[in-house]
Amino acid sequence: MHVSVDKDLCIGAGQCVVTAPDVFDQDDDGIVELLTDHPAETDHDAVREAEHVCPARVIAVEG
Template structure:
């Protein structure tokens, strides 16, 4: 699994952090920060859910 984010399009909703806190965080401006681009297998479902619930659709998951 490979995760990428488009921080320029992030609106700071924070749903990614709520859904997958081991993979996503927010910077001081409230924008997404990717903690790892290759999450553990145990985070797989949470990352896919974060991609789905992101209102700005800035999360991309491959694999």
């Protein structure tokens, strides 16, 4: 799995951090920070859920 985010479109809702805290964080302005672009297999379901719940649709998952 490969994960990418579009920080320019992030609205800072934070749903990704709540859903997959080992993969996503937020900077001081609330904008998404990707902790790893190749998450552990144990995080795959959470990452897919984060992609689904992101209101700005800034998370892209491949694989």
